Amino acid sequence: MTDAEPPVSKGERTKERILQAALELFRERGYEATTMRMVADAAQVSLGNAYYYFASKDQLLQAFYREVHEAHLEAAEPVLQKERTLPARLLGVMLAKLGVIEPYHRFSALMFRTAADPESPLNPFHAAGAGVRAEGEALFAEVLRGSKPKVPDDLAAELPGLLWTYSMGIVLYWIHDRSPCREQTRAFVEATVDLIATSIKLASNPLLRPLQKKVLELVRKLNPGGRRGAGS
Amino acid sequence: MTDAEPPVSKGERTKERILQAALELFRERGYEATTMRMVADAAQVSLGNAYYYFASKDQLLQAFYREVHEAHLEAAEPVLQKERTLPARLLGVMLAKLGVIEPYHRFSALMFRTAADPESPLNPFHAAGAGVRAEGEALFAEVLRGSKPKVPDDLAAELPGLLWTYSMGIVLYWIHDRSPCREQTRAFVEATVDLIATSIKLASNPLLRPLQKKVLELVRKLNPGGRRGAGS
DNA sequence: GGGCTTTCTTGAACACGTTCAAATCCACCT
DNA sequence: AGGTGGATTTGAACGTGTTCAAGAAAGCCC
Numbered sequence: 014m015t016d017a018e019p020p021v022s023k024g025e026r027t028k029e030r031i032l033q034a035a036l037e038l039f040r041e042r043g044y045e046a047t048t049m050r051m052v053a054d055a056a057q058v059s060l061g062n063a064y065y066y067f068a069s070k071d072q073l074l075q076a077f078y079r080e081v082h083e084a085h086l087e088a089a090e091p092v093l094q095k096e097r098t099l100p101a102r103l104l105g106v107m108l109a110k111l112g113v114i115e116p117y118h119r120f121s122a123l124m125f126r127t128a129a130d131p132e133s134p135l136n137p138f139h140a141a142g143a144g145v146r147a148e149g150e151a152l153f154a155e156v157l158r159g160s161k162p163k164v165p166d167d168l169a170a171e172l173p174g175l176l177w178t179y180s181m182g183i184v185l186y187w188i189h190d191r192s193p194c195r196e197q198t199r200a201f202v203e204a205t206v207d208l209i210a211t212s213i214k215l216a217s218n219p220l221l222r223p224l225q226k227k228v229l230e231l232v233r234k235l236n237p238g239g240r241r242g243a244g245s
Numbered sequence: 246m247t248d249a250e251p252p253v254s255k256g257e258r259t260k261e262r263i264l265q266a267a268l269e270l271f272r273e274r275g276y277e278a279t280t281m282r283m284v285a286d287a288a289q290v291s292l293g294n295a296y297y298y299f300a301s302k303d304q305l306l307q308a309f310y311r312e313v314h315e316a317h318l319e320a321a322e323p324v325l326q327k328e329r330t331l332p333a334r335l336l337g338v339m340l341a342k343l344g345v346i347e348p349y350h351r352f353s354a355l356m357f358r359t360a361a362d363p364e365s366p367l368n369p370f371h372a373a374g375a376g377v378r379a380e381g382e383a384l385f386a387e388v389l390r391g392s393k394p395k396v397p398d399d400l401a402a403e404l405p406g407l408l409w410t411y412s413m414g415i416v417l418y419w420i421h422d423r424s425p426c427r428e429q430t431r432a433f434v435e436a437t438v439d440l441i442a443t444s445i446k447l448a449s450n451p452l453l454r455p456l457q458k459k460v461l462e463l464v465r466k467l468n469p470g471g472r473r474g475a476g477s
Numbered sequence: 478g479g480g481c482t483t484t485c486t487t488g489a490a491c492a493c494g495t496t497c498a499a500a501t502c503c504a505c506c507t
Numbered sequence: 508a509g510g511t512g513g514a515t516t517t518g519a520a521c522g523t524g525t526t527c528a529a530g531a532a533a534g535c536c537c
Contacts, residue, residue, distance in 0.1 A: 498518105500518100
């Protein structure tokens with residue numbers, strides 16, 4: 014991950030400068046408190062110029078998501094190397110996420126406002142967010158792939174998507190967590206991970222077969238073919 | 246629904262005028278497209294005066310939620326009179342909701358942006374929305390109370406909250422539903438209601454006892470005592 | 478170098494939600 | 508009637524995200 018080559022054109026350098034200025038301001042002051050004018054000033058650029066590169070404040074936000082996700086990948090890697098059981102892997106990955114986003118607690122409140130917005134790329138249903146989302150799902154697919162008691166294939170096909178949604182739910186909880194060091198969220202994650210592991214274990218039970226089938230059908234319907242309307 | 250007595254003070258009449266103007270504009274043009282200045286104009290009042298009665302555009306929105314909820318109650322009543330099984334009652338109530346909100350499809354996109362916002366009263370975790378939420382839960386409690394195969398008490402205590410959250414999820418799905426007449430949402434509701442009914446039936450099974458216990462614990466933790474930090 | 482197009486940059490403007498000090502209205506008391 | 512105090516109303520202002528026409532810079536062909 015060494016950004017060796019310097020950005021080529023002048024425009025790209027300007028864009029990068031604006032982005033970095035925005036990210037730093039977001040970190041320092043939060044999203045809402047950061048003004049496009051501040052970003053422009055910090056990047057030593059006119060207001061209009063910032064809009065030349067980023068069509069909206071939202072696009073700056075999306076760049077932030079990508080950065081967080083990359084940090085999460087890095088933080089999750091040692092866990093995935095070490096742990097072999099599903100609960101341990103999942104727990105480790107989720108705690109890694111909490112660690113990564115901790116500095117952004119204030120900031121991320123807004124993250125979720127936009128996440129639920131139909132126009133937002135973070136929205137689970139929205140096509141434009143397919144990139145962000147697919148990357149998230151890939152991580153959870155990796156969590157599953159490396160865990161020892163193999164998960165049945167039909168379940169394993171849908172689980173990454175479900176776990177990604179789950180992680181969004183955790184973040185939603187985390188945002189509202191006012192306890193010191195976010196310990197409540199941590200406890201919540203432990204409880205839910207345990208629950209998920211138990212559910213997956215039970216899913217193979219014949220008694221639950223009809224229920225499982227229904228759930229899977231439902232999930233597939235919710236998320237048809239992996240992409241719908243993602244064309245344009 | 247006969248508004249018999251005329252509002253007493255002049256202030257209250259003005260407030261009502263502003264509210265009605267806002268609701269009509271919301272219906273016609275959606276929330277975002279409706280401007281506080283438009284509302285003020287339509288109510289034949291100055292902009293500042295609108296803010297004298299409604300501290301923010303959001304408060305106008307909340308008034309809208311209340312109206313929708315009351316319409317939902319009315320629409321759900323015949324269903325609750327007639328049906329006696331849980332799936333039928335739940336399905337009826339949910340379809341009633343879909344019917345009530347149908348005219349607001351465009352408008353409601355915003356509903357959910359704010360719903361996920363920590364500051365929004367619609368947010369499941371937020372204290373200020375306790376009123377809206379409690380009313381919603383009351384409806385689902387009624388759904389349970391009148392259904393014939395009684396639901397176990399421990400479950401029945403938590404289910405209204407869960408079902409309310411569920412209904413929020415349905416609305417989220419509905420918002421993104423671009424199918425004609427929102428038929429996909431309808432199908433989705435049918436599937437999920439079926440699923441919920443099956444789950445509840447299975448919940449009493451001894452095999453699932455540990456799972457159920459965990460789930461209930463979790464739900465209680467998520468929603469501690471019915472109110473936390475609701476004091477101020 | 479001189480013209481041309483494309484890329485980049487600017488600052489002024491717009492409409493928005495919101496705030497506020499001041500003006501006006503109104504009910505009540507003396 | 509006159510005045511006192513609270514409720515109501517106003518319009519101008521602020522800072523925001525965003526847009527846009529116009530200018531400057533850079534690349535390119537002759």
